[in-house]
Amino acid sequence: MTLLSPTPRGLLTGDRYRAELDDGRELYLDGQRIADPASHPAFRPAADELARLLDLQHEPEHRELLTWKDPESGLRLARAYQPPTTLEELRVQRRSAEFWHAQALGQQGRSPAFMASIAVGVYDFRHRLATADPRFGANAEAWYRYCAQNDLVLSHALGDPQIDRSASPLDDPDLALRVLEENERGIVVRGAKQLTTLAPLAHEVLVYLSASFTDNRAEKFVVWFALPLNAPGLITLAREPLGTAPWGHGHPIGARYDEQDAMLFFDDVLVPWERVFLLRDAALAREGLGRINAWSAYVGHVRYRERLRTLLATATLLAESIGVDSFRNIQEDLGRLAGYAELTGYFLDAAENRGAPTDAGLFAPGDTFASRVWSAEVAGEAVDIVRRIGASGLLMQPSPGDLAHPRLRPHLERYMRGRGTDVERKSRLFRLAWELTGDGFGQRQDLYEYVHRGDLARNRITVYHRHDQSEARARLLALLDAEPAAEPRTDDQEAPA
Structure with missing residues (x-):
């Protein structure tokens, strides 16, 4: 197991990233242990895409946007790991995230750009963690610096197993990850976590x-706590890959951006004290959840805006390819989708304008909780717009093998072409749209948008309780309490009997 290293290695390269995944972790897929995920067919396309994006940090034209000079180590580090202390630094972080997520078409929910911002949040919360135990604050700061100075790719684990949500872990301790014991080396934990994206x-x-x-x-x-994914006793179980198919159809989106979700099993895992940040303090944990996610919520909106823009561009190309882009109902749908993308930009602007310094000296974006609820509410409709425009064409498109067949090709060119586009280009467009909205990868992305922000009903209730109604209530109550004005009588009005 790798512990915190005193020797920073700086920015990742793609080659170093792939090599570091071959670390002896206990990773399983379909009942088989995977020794090196970067070289396995199920994981290699996504690993290669992450490697490509990491390499962009080293290109001179992107250096100032994607990296920054760390005054402590003297190294250039990934921009996403920079703790912003001013509004301008926050906006630079946004522009860096916009570049990353545009490269990934808004499909990487757990991109390094997203997870690094959570490490920044842990760093920002270190002083509050230190109030529970001075070691915890120091551990949080040391872990942040270790991740930033080595450009680590991170995942996080929040959810508990879906065994019996009607029961309490007090009755069945397997329902949640728990601390079994404390000793001089650290804590021992047992249990599981789902759904750990990118693990x-x-x-x-x-x-x-x-x-x-x-x-x-x-x-x-x-x-x-935090652990390397090759920690002894930590088992990673990956789900079935979504970016491959047996019949030769192209899957350019799913193959590159299937981040992989996993169950983590903690089989009496020792967590060294230097990696423990909080223990047995529920009140501090509840306070910290909002604090450490302030920047990740902001970067998450950057990613979601790019996903909406990708869906809008796809829907527009579909409409143009079959000659329906001038239809009033189609333009209305496209306008609705364009509005969603515009509103997400407004939410980012609002987060910046509501930003404020934290007690640790960083500059945090303002609260955007209500916009996260809105994002989950419109996510399904955004996908449905693409489906409505593509309609049955999303289901029936020729494969590369069909296109290459001399008996089929003339019929495909005659009956499956589009307006001003040949059958091959149209089929590729429609298959891409199917990937984004309909196949296993598309359905996973749709479900991700709905669930990753937390329980929607609970979040709506939270918005209700957070919203300040005091002024509006006071005005209404004053109106209700006011003495009704007497209506003037005219001479021809009769007095009541």
Whole structure:
């Protein structure tokens, strides 16, 4: 197991990233242990795409946008790891994230740009963690610097297993990750976490409270820590890959951007004290959840805006390819999708304008909780617009083998072409749209948008409780309490009997 290294290595290259994934981790796919995910067919396309993006940091034309000079180490580090102290630094971080997510078409929910911002949040919260135990604040700062100065690709684990959500872990401890014991070396944890996106392709996982445990008796379930994914006793179980198919259809989106989701099993795993950030303090954990995610919520909106722009461009190309782009109902749908993309930009602007310094001296974006609820609410409609425009054409497109067949090709050119486009280009466009909205990868992305921001009903209730109604209520109550004005009588009005 790799512990915190005193020798920073600086920015990742693609080659170094791939090599570092071959670290002896216990990773399983379809009942088989995978020794090196970067070279396995199920993981290699996504690993190669991440490697390509990491290499962009080293290109001179992107250097100032994607990297910054760390005054402590003297190294250039990934921009996403820079703790912003001013509004301008926050905006530079946004522009860097916009570049990254545009390269990935908004498909990488757990991109390094996203997860690095959570490490920044842990760093920002270090002083509050130190109030529980001075070691925890120091650990949080050391871990942040280790991740930043080595440009680590991170994952995080929040959710508990779906065994019996009607029961309490106080009755069945397997329902949640728990601390078994403390000793001179650290804590020993047992349990599982789902759904840990990007775990098969990450260096480290950050584990923290899922906001479920407020009962004083449940303190053994309250724990924050980080571990390398090759820690002894840590088992990673990957789900079935979504970016491949047996019939030769092109899957350019799914193959590159299937981030992989995983279950993590903690088989009595020792977490060294230097990697523990919080223990048995539910109140501090609840406070910290909002604090450490301030920057990741902001970067998440950057990613979501790019996804909406990708869906809009896809829908527009579909409409143009079959000659429906001038239809009033189609333009209305495209306008709705364009509006979603515009509004997401407004939310980012609002987060910046509401930003403020934290007690640790960083500059944090303002609260955008309501916009996260909105994003989950419109995510399905955004996908449905693409489906409505593509309609049955999303289902029936020729494969590369069909296009190459001399008996089929004349019929395909005659009956499956588009307006001003040949059958081959049209089929590639429609298959790409199917990937984004309909096949296993598309359905996973759609579900991700709905669930990754948390329970929608609970979040709506939170928005209700957070919203300040005091002024509007006061005006209405004053109106209700006012003495009704007497209506003037005219001479021809009769007095009531």
